Amino acid sequence: xxxxxxxxxxxxxxxxxxxxxxxxxxxxxxxxxxxxxxxxxxxxxxxxxxxxxxxxxxxxxxxxxxxxxxxxxxxxxxxxxxxxxxxxxxxxxxxxxxxxxxxxxxxxxxxxxxxxxxxxxxxxxxxxxxxxxxxxxxx
Amino acid sequence: xxxxxxxxxxxxxxxxxxxxxxxxxxxxxxxxxxxxxxxxxxxxxxxxxxxxxxxxxxxxxxxxxxxxxxxxxxxxxxxxxxxxxxxxxxxxxxxxxxxxxxxxxxxxxxxxxxxxxxxxxxxxxxxxxxxxxxxxxxxx
Numbered sequence: 609x610x611x612x613x614x615x616x617x618x619x620x621x622x623x624x625x626x627x628x629x630x631x632x633x634x635x636x637x638x639x640x641x642x643x644x645x646x647x648x649x650x651x652x653x654x655x656x657x658x659x660x661x662x663x664x665x666x667x668x669x670x671x672x673x674x675x676x677x678x679x680x681x682x683x684x685x686x687x688x689x690x691x692x693x694x695x696x697x698x699x700x701x702x703x704x705x706x707x708x709x710x711x712x713x714x715x716x717x718x719x720x721x722x723x724x725x726x727x728x729x730x731x732x733x734x735x736x737x738x739x740x741x742x743x744x745x746x747x
Numbered sequence: 748x749x750x751x752x753x754x755x756x757x758x759x760x761x762x763x764x765x766x767x768x769x770x771x772x773x774x775x776x777x778x779x780x781x782x783x784x785x786x787x788x789x790x791x792x793x794x795x796x797x798x799x800x801x802x803x804x805x806x807x808x809x810x811x812x813x814x815x816x817x818x819x820x821x822x823x824x825x826x827x828x829x830x831x832x833x834x835x836x837x838x839x840x841x842x843x844x845x846x847x848x849x850x851x852x853x854x855x856x857x858x859x860x861x862x863x864x865x866x867x868x869x870x871x872x873x874x875x876x877x878x879x880x881x882x883x884x885x886x887x
Binding site for chain 1: 756758760813
């Protein structure tokens with residue numbers, strides 16, 4: 609089994625807010641991230657797929673194909689968008705880095721696993737160079 | 748789409764600058780030089796370390812978080828950064844009988860944080876000594 613990882617970047621804005629809470633509670637838990645005017649990040653999306661190298665090409669997957677899948681499934685929806693206002697999964701769900709990693713996995717999984725070769729193994733999302741969340745599927 | 752109780756991992760990087768000298772009292776001066784090379788220099792030397800903490804756990808449906816970044820920062824800063832930043836590792840009680848290799852630093856950081864996290868489980872501590880070498884400890 610070989611693991612292959614590809615990175616891409618996207619820029620997006622968001623804020624953290626739980627509608628079930630008071631404004632004070634949101635500010636206490638989420639701090640500056642609760643500012644309803646939003647703020648933004650340059651995110652890095654890191655997608656790892658796992659599989660056996662093809663005996664003819666030596667590829668686990670074609671990197672150009674993986675790049676296209678990442679752009680179509682994730683970047684087209686997230687890049688230069690306001691995550692709370694423009695992406696359906698974050699209308700109810702708070703766009704924390706954890707939830708973005710899970711949501712990106714759900715966007716990528718059908719395309720990657722449906723191709724019949726490598727399996728999606730890990731999705732890691734960096735919000736800043738110092739902060740990341742990752743999701744490995746399942747529980 | 749709901750992320751109720753799904754397991755995710757949250758990672759955070761912290762910087763600290765410290766000095767150390769790799770030297771074992773169990774070895775002769777010559778053996779120390781052979782084992783540790785430049786790192787055995789009696790006056791010590793320093794690094795800008797990066798400590799990467801990975802915490803796993805269910806995503807809290809109310810906050811969307813594995814744990815609150817500010818709470819994690821408080822624990823890591825109190826227990827690790829304030830203790831080792833701008834310090835000589837060899838003088839720390841943890842390294843009186845233990846060579847302050849980055850392997851050992853990695854284990855010490857893991858033990859200092861393991862029972863102190865505000866939420867989730869400490870999955871891994873990675874310590875980068877330079878851009879080109881790093882060490883990881885997953886606990887036993």
